[in-house]
Amino acid sequence: MKLIIQRDRLVQSVQDVMKAVSSRTTIPILTGIKIAATEKGVTLTGSDSDISIESSIPKEEDGDELAEIIESGAIVLQARFFSEIVKKLPTDTVVIEVQNHLQTVIRSGKSEFNLHGLDAEEYPHLPQIKEENVFRISADLLKMMIRQTVFAVSTSETRPILTGVNWKIEDRELTCIATDSHRLALRKAQIETESNESYNVVIPGKSLNELSKILDDSNDPIDIVITENQVLFKAKHLLFFSRLLEGNYPDTSRLIPTDSKTDVVVNIKEFLQAIDRAALLARDDRNNVVKFSTFENQLIEISSNTPEIGKVIEEVQAQSIDGEDLKISFSAKYMIDALKTLDGTEIKVSFTGAMRPFLIRPINDDSILQLILPVRTY
Amino acid sequence: MKEMVPKKGRVILHVDMNSFYASVEMAFDPSLKGKPLAIAGDVEERRGIIVTCSYEARKFGVKTAMPLWEAKKLCPQLIVMKPNFERYRAASIRIFEIMRQYSDLVEPVSIDEGYMDITESDEFGTPIEIARTIQKRLLEQLDLPCSIGISPNKFLAKMASDMKKPLGITILRKRDVPNVLWPLDVGQMHGVGKKTAEKLAKIGIRTIGDLANANEIQLKNLLGINGARLKERANGNDRRLVDPESVSDFKSVGNSTTLPKDISNQQVLFQVFDGLAEKVAARLKRKKVLAANISITIRYKDRKTITRSKKLRNPVSQKDEISQAAKTLFLKHWNGDPVRLLGITGTDLQEKGYAVKQLDLFSFEKEAKKEPLIHALEKLREKYGKHIIENAGAKADIDIKSKIGTDTSFNKDFLQTFTNGEKNKKQ
Numbered sequence: 001m002k003l004i005i006q007r008d009r010l011v012q013s014v015q016d017v018m019k020a021v022s023s024r025t026t027i028p029i030l031t032g033i034k035i036a037a038t039e040k041g042v043t044l045t046g047s048d049s050d051i052s053i054e055s056s057i058p059k060e061e062d063g064d065e066l067a068e069i070i071e072s073g074a075i076v077l078q079a080r081f082f083s084e085i086v087k088k089l090p091t092d093t094v095v096i097e098v099q100n101h102l103q104t105v106i107r108s109g110k111s112e113f114n115l116h117g118l119d120a121e122e123y124p125h126l127p128q129i130k131e132e133n134v135f136r137i138s139a140d141l142l143k144m145m146i147r148q149t150v151f152a153v154s155t156s157e158t159r160p161i162l163t164g165v166n167w168k169i170e171d172r173e174l175t176c177i178a179t180d181s182h183r184l185a186l187r188k189a190q191i192e193t194e195s196n197e198s199y200n201v202v203i204p205g206k207s208l209n210e211l212s213k214i215l216d217d218s219n220d221p222i223d224i225v226i227t228e229n230q231v232l233f234k235a236k237h238l239l240f241f242s243r244l245l246e247g248n249y250p251d252t253s254r255l256i257p258t259d260s261k262t263d264v265v266v267n268i269k270e271f272l273q274a275i276d277r278a279a280l281l282a283r284d285d286r287n288n289v290v291k292f293s294t295f296e297n298q299l300i301e302i303s304s305n306t307p308e309i310g311k312v313i314e315e316v317q318a319q320s321i322d323g324e325d326l327k328i329s330f331s332a333k334y335m336i337d338a339l340k341t342l343d344g345t346e347i348k349v350s351f352t353g354a355m356r357p358f359l360i361r362p363i364n365d366d367s368i369l370q371l372i373l374p375v376r377t378y
Numbered sequence: 379m380k381e382m383v384p385k386k387g388r389v390i391l392h393v394d395m396n397s398f399y400a401s402v403e404m405a406f407d408p409s410l411k412g413k414p415l416a417i418a419g420d421v422e423e424r425r426g427i428i429v430t431c432s433y434e435a436r437k438f439g440v441k442t443a444m445p446l447w448e449a450k451k452l453c454p455q456l457i458v459m460k461p462n463f464e465r466y467r468a469a470s471i472r473i474f475e476i477m478r479q480y481s482d483l484v485e486p487v488s489i490d491e492g493y494m495d496i497t498e499s500d501e502f503g504t505p506i507e508i509a510r511t512i513q514k515r516l517l518e519q520l521d522l523p524c525s526i527g528i529s530p531n532k533f534l535a536k537m538a539s540d541m542k543k544p545l546g547i548t549i550l551r552k553r554d555v556p557n558v559l560w561p562l563d564v565g566q567m568h569g570v571g572k573k574t575a576e577k578l579a580k581i582g583i584r585t586i587g588d589l590a591n592a593n594e595i596q597l598k599n600l601l602g603i604n605g606a607r608l609k610e611r612a613n614g615n616d617r618r619l620v621d622p623e624s625v626s627d628f629k630s631v632g633n634s635t636t637l638p639k640d641i642s643n644q645q646v647l648f649q650v651f652d653g654l655a656e657k658v659a660a661r662l663k664r665k666k667v668l669a670a671n672i673s674i675t676i677r678y679k680d681r682k683t684i685t686r687s688k689k690l691r692n693p694v695s696q697k698d699e700i701s702q703a704a705k706t707l708f709l710k711h712w713n714g715d716p717v718r719l720l721g722i723t724g725t726d727l728q729e730k731g732y733a734v735k736q737l738d739l740f741s742f743e744k745e746a747k748k749e750p751l752i753h754a755l756e757k758l759r760e761k762y763g764k765h766i767i768e769n770a771g772a773k774a775d776i777d778i779k780s781k782i783g784t785d786t787s788f789n790k791d792f793l794q795t796f797t798n799g800e801k802n803k804k805q
Contacts, residue, residue: 156691181739255739289734329734354753355746357739375734376745376752 001073001098003037005057006066007089007108010042013055014083016238017046019210020053021079027124032076033083034123035096037069045126046079051207052126053214054239074120075104082106085113127230127241131223135169135193138219139235145176146212148187148341148368153205154180164202166249169226171198177252178205183334184252184357184371185341192221199226202249207231207242214238256371257357260350262294262323265363266316268347271300272339274314278302279332281312289375290335293327294318304332319346328354330374335360338370388497389505390620392527392535393477393512396544398490399461400432402469405521406462414438415457418446429461433544466490469520476515480508483620491539493532495620509547517545533616536568555614560587569608574601586612631665632673633657634721640679642716648705654722655701662700662724668693668733669724672703676712677719686711692735693728700724 017033025031025048034045041058059067075098086094089108097105102117137145146165154162159181166177175188211233215222223234226244233240278290281304293301298318305311328351339347344362351358360370395401399417404410414435418426426446438453449456470489477484480502483495502508509526516522525546527538537559538550550558559567565575567586577600583589589597590612597605610616633654641647651674662669672694673687686707694700704722737745 179739182736184739250740252739331736353746353749355737355749356742357737371739373737373739373742375736377734 001035001037001075001096002070003042003097004068004070004093004095005042007086007092007094009057009066010094011086013042013044013057014086016055016214017044017053018079018083019214020046020048020051022048023080025049029076029118029122030124031079032118032123033079034074034076034120036074036120037067037072039069039072041069042067045123047124047126049124050204050243051210052239052241053210054126054241056237058237073098074123075102076118076120076123077104077115078118081115085115126239127227127232129225129227129230129232129241131225131232133193133195133197134223134225135172135174135191135195136221136223137174137189137191139215139222140217140219141189142222142233143212143215143217145174145187145189146208149176149178149185150205150208150212151337151341152178152180152183152185152370156180161202161245161247161249163206164204164245164249165208166202166252167199167226167231169193169197169199171196177249179252179371182331182373183338184256185338186252186256186369186371188367200249201226201231202245202247203231203242204245207240211240211242214240255357256369257350257352257359260323260352260359262321262326262351264294264300264321264349264351265319265346266300266349267319267345268339268342268362269345270316271347272336274300274302274316275332275335275339278304278312278314279336281306281309288331288333289329289377290332291327291329294321294325323351326351326354328358328374329377330358330372334372338372341370342368388495388530389499390529390532390535391494391496391505391509391512392529392532392539393473393492393494393516394525394527394536394539394543395473395490395516396523396525397430397432397436398469398522399430399466400435401522402466403459403462404432405469406465408521410457413457414440414453414455415459416440416446416449417461418458419461426458431456469522472520473516473522473524476519477512480512483622485620485622493535493620506547506549513545513547531614531616532618532620533568533611534614540566540568552614555590556587559612559614560585560590562586564589564612567608567612569611574604574608577601630723630725631658631661631667631669631727632675632721632723633661634675634719636719637717640716640718642714647708647712647717647720650720651704651708651722652697652701654720655704656697658700658722658724659695659697662695662727665727666730667727668695668730669700669727670694670733671724671726672700672707673723673725674704674707674711675719675721675723676708676717678713679716679718681718683719684711687723687725689726693726693733694724695730 014033021031021033023031027049030047030049036043041056043054043056045052045054057066059065059069085106090111091109093108095107098117099105102119104115104117106113106115149165153165162180168175172191172193173188174191175186177184177186215235220236225232229244231242231244275290279288290302290304295301298321300316300318302314302316303312338360342362344365346363347360348363349358349360354374355376357371357373362368400415403415412434414432416431416435417429419429428440428442428444428446428449430442431440435453435456440449440453440456446458466489474484474486474492477492477494481494481496481499484492486492496505496508499508505528509528513524513526516524523544525539525543527535527548527550529535529538529550530552534550538548541548562585564570564578564583564586578589581596581600583592589609592609594606594609597609635650635654637650670693671687671689673685675683675685677683688703688707690703694703700722
């Protein structure tokens with residue numbers, strides 16, 4: 001294999017596929033990045049066997065020559081070293097050449113590295129996915145949906161299925177749900193598709209986080225294909241495969257309250273800032289709890305009391321408070337996480353009692369919902 | 379903060395009950411008086427260890443912590459009794475009540491000893507008069523002997539109370555330190571255990587005087603920060619204040635038990651955990667705290683001991699929750715070998731008023747069912763004050779009948795109850 005390639009494009013591609021490379025893999029060859037040169041261009045692949053990312057660099061794009069293939073072939077290079085090397089190479093072009101016995105020369109300007117490569121034949125094949133039932137969503141919307149849900153997945157392996165985000169597709173609507181059993185995030189959106197298939201799968205939270213980091217904030221379309229145990233996201237020059245989590249996601253629909261006893265409408269920014277300040281005295285894990293109380297004249301009080309440190313009381317003027325008076329305690333962190341995902345100026349918080357989950361939604365927007373379980377005080 | 383308090387002129391008493399458990403038994407049953415009596419954790423000889431013994435038994439060479447079989451060999455007529463913790467606790471509470479009549483600054487250290495600061499107590503007489511009165515009242519009213527040390531600080535008071543037993547009163551001034559303390563073996567010093575004494579001997583320190591004049595850097599290298607502290611003490615300096623609240627500075631609640639025989643049957647071990655969890659739960663409830671961290675101790679047949687802990691998502695106080703956490707830890711860390719001792723300890727304790735439980739989406743209904751009740755309780759408390767109503771568990775303040783603590787020693791829980799009780803009275 002021998003090729004000449006634009007350094008910037010190479011760096012970008014290496015960075016993308018690195019997202020899938022883990023140093024703690026049980027399969028030694030997966031610590032490497034596979035580089036393959038064909039007559040179409042160069043593809044780089046990284047994988048930790050849960051996530052696989054393939055980034056391709058065409059020979060030519062918009063009239064610019066990005067890569068020149070002198071001899072096709074493939075090699076696997078240690079990701080840790082290769083990624084650092086390409087970042088620091090001195091000139092705009094890089095020559096990669098595989099010589100005898102997998103010895104690989106990387107040359108750029110007056111710099112020359114000799115790396116011991118690994119046999120590309122040993123590298124696992126990417127999942128074969130038949131591209132039927134494709135549905136399509138713009139990159140920025142996809143990123144938004146991930147951001148609005150993935151934060152709520154569980155980080156504990158006690159219920160592995162909850163470490164993923166539940167994706168349901170029905171009637172051309174995608175619903176993403178994540179819960180760690182203490183809070184739940186739900187986001188819906190219309191998708192483009194020719195197929196009428198319905199799906200109900202669970203994508204690991206980690207995969208979605210990595211995907212979100214790689215995708216550009218553009219409205220380029222992303223094609224999504226779901227199979228029995230894999231999901232594939234296809235962007236321009238990028239394939240992102242993720243394993244799906246096995247098992248049934250719990251049915252959360254019946255757990256989301258439909259009625260409410262107290263409804264509070266409040267400015268999101270004021271509310272968020274008040275919670276954030278109240279949490280200052282409650283930052284550590286154990287006391288990350290604030291108390292929320294409603295009063296007459298549309299007044300909300302958010303307070304926190306940490307005996308060793310002190311206490312804080314924040315007053316927030318609500319737009320409206322309807323229904324019963326309420327005192328409820330909840331994790332400030334969960335509330336801040338949830339509020340940060342919501343756009344708009346006003347939100348409605350709907351409570352059904354101090355020991356029951358409550359909902360946070362933007363006014364006039366059904367596409368997103370955040371649910372939080374309160375804490376019980378003794 | 380404490381360092382800033384001027385050290386001049388405090389008068390501290392250390393009241394130390396003489397062979398307390400045995401004395402209480404003798405007060406309870408005067409026919410035991412004058413006989414060699416020992417209290418042992420377990421009358422069964424394999425595990426039985428002398429917890430305390432009367433002075434008559436000591437004449438035969440019977441000592442605290444001696445195995446029962448050895449004591450019996452030394453003194454065949456030894457009367458051995460199981461501890462009656464309820465009796466000792468009741469006696470202890472009355473002792474501290476009497477002490478408290480002479481000063482607000484009473485710090486119980488354990489069931490049978492305490493410090494009191496009588497600097498401001500001159501209305502009751504001179505320090506020696508106060509000491510005599512207390513000793514006399516304890517003997518006449520409770521039939522319990524004690525020794526009292528009078529000194530300008532805690533350390534000297536403690537050393538002083540040790541000097542004359544039983545029924546001694548010893549004054550130890552700072553100026554007496556070179557003459558009285560320095561000739562003593564360093565091992566006799568409060569705060570110097572066997573291990574420390576051995577270490578000190580290696581650098582030629584044998585008496586308290588040697589320690590007082592030892593090289594500080596050398597001491598620090600040998601014993602760390604404690605080295606400097608011990609040197610200070612050996613010179614008669616101790617800035618610790620008498621702190622009536624110190625008993626409530628508890629950091630953990632734990633129970634352990636030596637099994638009657640080495641066991642490797644998981645089911646049986648789990649039953650042991652259930653029993654331990656019940657005890658820990660009872661003690662947590664009494665202290666009105668929850669544990670956010672549960673640790674277990676496993677001692678194997680070969681005495682190899684491991685401790686493993688886990689931080690919990692929600693603090694616990696219920697038997698089932700504690701037991702569950704302990705068993706999970708056990709299964710993770712047990713190597714399958716026969717087990718000699720098991721223990722459960724709750725740490726990272728949180729006061730009930732500030733502890734919270736994060737509700738779970740899939741189980742909140744269980745908690746929510748209690749909501750009307752909790753709501754009603756809150757209303758009552760809002761109207762009539764915090765203490766108007768409490769859960770049955772929290773109310774078990776004085777009347778706990780179950781034997782708590784480890785099987786061989788008493789725990790300090792009740793001292794806290796006592797100080798709390800006092801505090802409530804004052805409110």
